[in-house]
Amino acid sequence: MNNTRRRFLKTGLMGSAAVAAGCTAEVSMDNEAAAEPWRPLRILILGGTGFIGPHMVREALRRGHEVELFNRGRTDSDLFPDLKLLIGDRDNGLEALEGGSWDAVVDNSGYVPRHVEDSARLLAPVVAHYLYISTISVYGDLSKPIDEDSAVGTLQDETTEEVTGETYGPLKALCEKRVISEVGAGRTTVLRPTYICGPGDRTDRYSYWPVRTMSGGEMLWPGTPEDDIQIIDVRDLANFTVDCLEKKTTGVYNTVTPKGSFKMGSLLEDCMAVTAANMVPTWVSADFLKKQESFYLPIWEDPTGENSQLLTVDGSRAAAAGLKNRPTRETARDTIAWWKTLPAERTATIKAGPTPEKEADVLGLWHEQNV
Numbered sequence: 001m002n003n004t005r006r007r008f009l010k011t012g013l014m015g016s017a018a019v020a021a022g023c024t025a026e027v028s029m030d031n032e033a034a035a036e037p038w039r040p041l042r043i044l045i046l047g048g049t050g051f052i053g054p055h056m057v058r059e060a061l062r063r064g065h066e067v068e069l070f071n072r073g074r075t076d077s078d079l080f081p082d083l084k085l086l087i088g089d090r091d092n093g094l095e096a097l098e099g100g101s102w103d104a105v106v107d108n109s110g111y112v113p114r115h116v117e118d119s120a121r122l123l124a125p126v127v128a129h130y131l132y133i134s135t136i137s138v139y140g141d142l143s144k145p146i147d148e149d150s151a152v153g154t155l156q157d158e159t160t161e162e163v164t165g166e167t168y169g170p171l172k173a174l175c176e177k178r179v180i181s182e183v184g185a186g187r188t189t190v191l192r193p194t195y196i197c198g199p200g201d202r203t204d205r206y207s208y209w210p211v212r213t214m215s216g217g218e219m220l221w222p223g224t225p226e227d228d229i230q231i232i233d234v235r236d237l238a239n240f241t242v243d244c245l246e247k248k249t250t251g252v253y254n255t256v257t258p259k260g261s262f263k264m265g266s267l268l269e270d271c272m273a274v275t276a277a278n279m280v281p282t283w284v285s286a287d288f289l290k291k292q293e294s295f296y297l298p299i300w301e302d303p304t305g306e307n308s309q310l311l312t313v314d315g316s317r318a319a320a321a322g323l324k325n326r327p328t329r330e331t332a333r334d335t336i337a338w339w340k341t342l343p344a345e346r347t348a349t350i351k352a353g354p355t356p357e358k359e360a361d362v363l364g365l366w367h368e369q370n371v
């Protein structure tokens, strides 16, 4: 008999939420503790019915976990009729969360530090693990190489709650800080995705490329085929999110395709392969595009511009923790397949990228100057 006093937390009986609440029990055992049997996690998702949320919900359910949602009941409220929906508002309306307890919370819908702080403070005693979805937009200087230790952007006025193109990143950085200070770094995961792509994307930023390719004809491609880009397929993000909950992985992770692995030329090949379209690419230099007013192409960045490192973010930490990126062609294929299922009024206008007229104008000018 081994006289060593073995200590373990009685999580099997009490639930990890109770452990997180400080209700831990110390027991001594004479025998080796048996491996804890698998049990489903009870997961709360703040959000869950937008773009990334449904993928996370489905992945968690597929693996046998239990999921509850908290949102206002405005977005796609009948998407998951079988799930418990706690209705409330992150802005001073968290009552529906009171009295509950969960193994983990996934915070998808936090943009305002006060909202995130309120939910983190309320949930810290009753959840074991808080996973906050942040963004690579938190980084302050996108012209220098970026890893998780790079400095984040700051705001002159930290009380602002207005989410704009300029404040979005620094506000998310403050949200991260608030979660960590309320819940503690040892129980917090922060995921910083780059452009999230795939079926269900409401921004059309990635979808622009295969959808535009599908319409054929001469198409403007920016920069060179060697220009780096990065994305994260929403399903890979969802898988990694659930992995982190299951493995209790904590810390901060950039969630991106591996740095240097995806180029504009590969995007073009993906788009051609999944659309079989009669598209003719014309590569237009970054210098020329810089001079065009009101001309914006999603995801691509000028490799010599002030955001030059935005698409070469180091994702090795997440890869080492188990993030797996599917082939980008699969993202293109499934995005197009999903796009074709959408109603005509949704696909009549694509939300990102130039109008066909603007694209034709810029191409015309490019040809004039490059005869």
Ligand SMILES: NC(=O)c1ccc[n+]([C@@H]2O[C@H](COP(=O)([O-])OP(=O)(O)OC[C@H]3O[C@@H](n4cnc5c(N)ncnc54)[C@H](OP(=O)(O)O)[C@@H]3O)[C@@H](O)[C@H]2O)c1
Pocket (backbone or CB within 6 Å): 046, 047, 048, 049, 050, 051, 052, 053, 054, 070, 071, 072, 073, 074, 075, 076, 088, 089, 090, 091, 107, 108, 109, 110, 133, 134, 135, 136, 172, 192, 193, 194, 195, 196, 197, 203
């Ligand atoms: N898209 C990208 O490329 C990208 C890149 C990096 C990071 N991100 C991050 O990804 C997250 C966005 O993902 P998503 O929109 O797809 O999330 P989601 O979980 O799929 O959807 C947003 C959810 O939040 C709920 N919600 C919105 N405002 C609320 C409020 N005031 N109170 C309670 N619930 C509220 C919505 O439901 P109701 O309307 O019914 O309340 C909806 O369920 C954000 O954290 C964003 O910063 C996105």
